[in-house]
Amino acid sequence: MTTTTTTRGGAWLIEEATEPIFTPERLTDEHRLIKQTADEFVDTEVRPALERLEQKDWALVRTLIRRSGELGLLGTDVPESLGGVELDKVSAIIVGESVGHTASFATTFGAQTGLAITPLLCFGSDELKAKYVPDLVSGAILGAYALSESGSGSDALGAKARATRQPDGSFVLNGEKMWITNGGFADLFIVFAKVDGEQFTAFVVERSFPGVSSGHEEHKLGLHGSSTTPLLLQDVKVPASHVIGEVGRGHKVAFNVLNYGRFKLAAMCSGGARGAIGEATAYAAQRRQFGQPIATFGAIRHKLGEMTIREYAVESMLYRTAGLIDGTLQGTHDSQETLEALEEFAIEASILKVAASEMLDFVLDENVQIHGGNGFVHDYPAERHYRDARVNRIFEGTNEINRLLIPGMLARRAVKGGLPLIPAARRLQDEILTPGLSESAGDGPFESERRIVSALKKVALMVLGTAMQTYGDTLSEQQEVLSTTADIIIDVYAADTALLRAAQSSSELQASAATVFVNDAAGRVEIAARTALAAMSEGDTLRTLLAALRRVLKVTPVNTVALRRAIADAATSQKGYPF
Ligand SMILES: Cc1cc2nc3c(=O)[nH]c(=O)nc-3n(C[C@H](O)[C@H](O)[C@H](O)COP(=O)(O)OP(=O)(O)OC[C@H]3O[C@@H](n4cnc5c(N)ncnc54)[C@H](O)[C@@H]3O)c2cc1C
Secondary structure (H helix, E strand, O other): OOOOOOOOOOHHHOOOOOOOOOOHHHOOHHHHHHHHHHHHHHHHHHHHHHHHHHOOOHHHHHHHHHHHHHOOOOOOOOOHHHOOOOOOHHHHHHHHHHHHOOOHHHHHHHHHHHHHHHHHHHHOOHHHHHHHHHHHHHOOOOEEEEOOEOOEOOOHHHOOOEEEEOOOOOEEEEEEEEEEEOOOOOOEEEEEEEEOOOEEEEEEEEOOOOOEEEOOOOOOOOOOOOOEEEEEEEEEEEOHHHEEOOOOOHHHHHHHHHHHHHHHHHHHHHHHHHHHHHHHHHHHHHOEEOOEEHHHOHHHHHHHHHHHHHHHHHHHHHHHHHHHHHHHHOOOOOHHHHHHHHHHOHHHHHHHHHHHHHHHHHHHHHHHHHOHHHHHOOOOOHHHHHHHHHHHHOOOOOHHHHHHHHHHHHHHHHHHOOOOHHHHHHHHHHHHOOOOOOOOOOOOOOHHHHHHHHHHHHHHHHHHHHHHHHHHHHHHHOHHHHHHHHHHHHHHHHHHHHHHHHHHOOOHHHHHHHHHHHHHHHHHHHHHHHHHHHHHOOHHHHHHHHHHHHHHOOOOOOOHHHHHHHHHHHHHHHOOOOO
16 A cells, blocks of 8 residues: 555645655565566566557457456556455556557557546446456456447547346447457447437447447558447347446446546656657667767767656656556445545546656657667567557547646536636735745755646646636536646646755656756746637737736746756766666
8 A cells, every 4th residue: 555645636736745655666565566567577578569459460469468367467556345455546557567568469468457447336236247247357358348339539429339228127229439459359238329329328239149240340540450330239139237337327338437537647758758768768779870889979969868858757646646646545445435536636637648758759759769760660670669659649539639628627626626627716816916926946956846836837827827818617518728738737836846855865867867857848838828818818918917927937047058067977887768
């Protein structure tokens, strides 16, 4: 069990952390053991199989999933009574990071653990749990999640699949689902359909039920080693006992599963980035041009440093969030309490999904660039990683949808009183709109970075508060302002967390990573805030807000070139991510 501060989701925006956050430096022996097990499995059994998986060797996928089950990796946070290992959420992300670099296999694995097991565990009846969860956790059967349709992806509740209620209480399902991961070989599907065309509902459907079939494999940009097919349902008779949760409450199942799925996807992106940093540093150290290793060129050191820093920020948010969820759960695996904890940290899950998937795409793009021509050909894995990762910004809720959710959820909590954002924004307005009140930096360690992070929080509150005041009930229609506000909030959580982690460690390298991240976040946030404020106000009001912004965000730049070089050199000498 992990002990960390118990707090509310989003509270970091208005409060200073009063207790240590959970970080990778605080892993317990149990965590390290599960990491070792997962890493060894991936290195010795999955990596050597990747080429065969690319050729769609589904029998091998089944074998590897069963091996994952034998090692306890499919049920880290599943109760022992259902065949799991009953560990915490930190353990779940450790495993997610380990499998992350295998992309296609990670997608199969994620669909099994996050999308098939989670809905049964959190919403299934005792009968459904007992019937299916132990076999999913052992890897004896494979699962899939069928929410999307050709006409309803982001708008999942617009599904056309229909469940017609029968006189005996059972249902007959008809419809076609699209892009179903594990679709070609799954034994069991979590299917969403509307009862009598209206009540959105989740069902468990076995492949063996008459009328269930899979369409052809999609020809995809990447993830060739992961099955993606349509799922066809033709007069499929499903017993009444196979409803997950309640009829008409399928949205609760779908959205809560996504909350957890986003968090786990971020872990896989983090693991993928760490692997790519390893490949990039090894390549840069051995590839010589102009008589010297390319790792010695400033332009390449900049890339390696920036890749490492961005992963550091994401990894820090991931472990902090896992610690917050575990702190709330205090060791319980009760499904209701788990659901509430996941819902509490839904804002952080969306932040992590966006930040991790975009960080990974940046890292993999730079990995191709560092490999030069070799980055563009099949002989090296850089091009495959680049193609495989692109979908992370599309599934589990597109990044556009997640960006809209982040400030939207914060605003809703503020209005409902769950988070005292409105009083904080009012206090802040009085404070920052009064000239001459800018804080001066002390001279302790990280003092200047702390001041910047505190300023970033003020800017986030100023922008969100102004948006809520300006648009009121119509805020959800202002997508550009919401998305820009989300970018600010993401940078705040990342900068706050990276700094807290570095301050908790005595590592000079971590201090450098946090310093660069905080410094650069200030620049990004300033531009985003100017864009948002200019869209919401004009004339004297805008001038006053911009003057306040300049006063709050008065940042003296640090020498990030030197700090990035030091981080790049550490990564190169360690042949990988140095933290
Ligand atoms: C490889 C792969 C595996 C997948 N696995 C599964 C799976 O296992 N199960 C499953 O159910 N689904 C799965 N999906 C489907 C995936 O979840 C959807 O593709 C995704 O939700 C986006 O839906 P869409 O493709 O219909 O895009 P659309 O919803 O049509 O979106 C198109 C664009 O419009 C934007 N957009 C849409 N609505 C809005 C809005 N309100 N405001 C602003 N912008 C908006 C989107 O952000 C996007 O940029 C998978 C997809 C892929 C490619």
